[in-house]
Amino acid sequence: MASSTPRSWDPASGLDGVDRALVVIAHPDDAEFGAAGTIAGWTAAGVDVRYLVMTDGASGSQDPDMNRKLLAANRHLEQTAACKLLGVTDLEWGGYLDGWLEPSLEARRIVAAAIRRHRPQIVLTLDPEMRITPRGSINHPDHRAVGDLVMHCINPAASTRLWDPTLLEEGLEPWDIRELWLMGFGAGPDRVDVTETFETKIAALRCHVSQLGERDPEPWLREMAARAGAEVAVDLAETFRILRW
Numbered sequence: 001m002a003s004s005t006p007r008s009w010d011p012a013s014g015l016d017g018v019d020r021a022l023v024v025i026a027h028p029d030d031a032e033f034g035a036a037g038t039i040a041g042w043t044a045a046g047v048d049v050r051y052l053v054m055t056d057g058a059s060g061s062q063d064p065d066m067n068r069k070l071l072a073a074n075r076h077l078e079q080t081a082a083c084k085l086l087g088v089t090d091l092e093w094g095g096y097l098d099g100w101l102e103p104s105l106e107a108r109r110i111v112a113a114a115i116r117r118h119r120p121q122i123v124l125t126l127d128p129e130m131r132i133t134p135r136g137s138i139n140h141p142d143h144r145a146v147g148d149l150v151m152h153c154i155n156p157a158a159s160t161r162l163w164d165p166t167l168l169e170e171g172l173e174p175w176d177i178r179e180l181w182l183m184g185f186g187a188g189p190d191r192v193d194v195t196e197t198f199e200t201k202i203a204a205l206r207c208h209v210s211q212l213g214e215r216d217p218e219p220w221l222r223e224m225a226a227r228a229g230a231e232v233a234v235d236l237a238e239t240f241r242i243l244r245w
């Protein structure tokens with residue numbers, strides 16, 4: 001990811017004309033790790049925020065007593081609880097298996113339909129260019145796939161009228177978004193002050209009990225947010241790359 005000078009996002013002007021946002025992620029918990037402080041700020045400001053989670057999260061366990069069906073059910077409940085806590089109004093599932101998501105045309109149609117249905121000004125997703133995470137691990141291929149899917153919808157699947165006429169038959173007219181937000185997990189040039197909403201973020205993250213086990217996510221997330229915040233003179237910040245049209 002190209003480095004550039006960090007800049008602050010201004011919540012007053014930044015939400016001007018924004019009343020709907022769509023969060024498109026690969027797994028339950030992706031948005032809570034990367035963006036829940038920002039999302040809590042948006043819902044508090046009256047933005048109608050919805051989630052589309054493309055996979056069932058059913059690979060996220062090394063417990064020999066766990067199976068995919070039970071884990072998918074647990075993760076569905078965990079994501080529902082996190083969304084409720086963040087004030088998210090709707091939660092949709094793409095129906096793919098965790099670890100098996102690809103930027104296919106079939107998956108693209110699901111994301112395009114969600115964008116056309118909700119008509120968001122902002123779409124928030126994962127960065128398809130992030131092969132290595134800021135912490136030095138290999139980024140999950142589902143994360144890059146979902147970022148690619150979203151980009152392929154902005155141009156052309158959601159925005160081009162005749163991309164798939166069956167969408168029109170379902171009453172889903174084309175839609176152009178205004179901003180694409182890519183979660184940075186500590187990287188990326190754009191900073192959102194989440195000092196006020198950080199506790200809500202942690203509470204939402206703690207809904208994902210199956211993923212956290214005994215681990216407390218707060219110390220390293222707080223450290224990451226403090227480092228990002230220091231670059232723009234706030235206590236705690238989440239990081240993004242924002243594309244505007």
Ligand SMILES: [Zn+2]
Binds near residue numbers: 026027029030140143
């Ligand atoms: Zn994930």
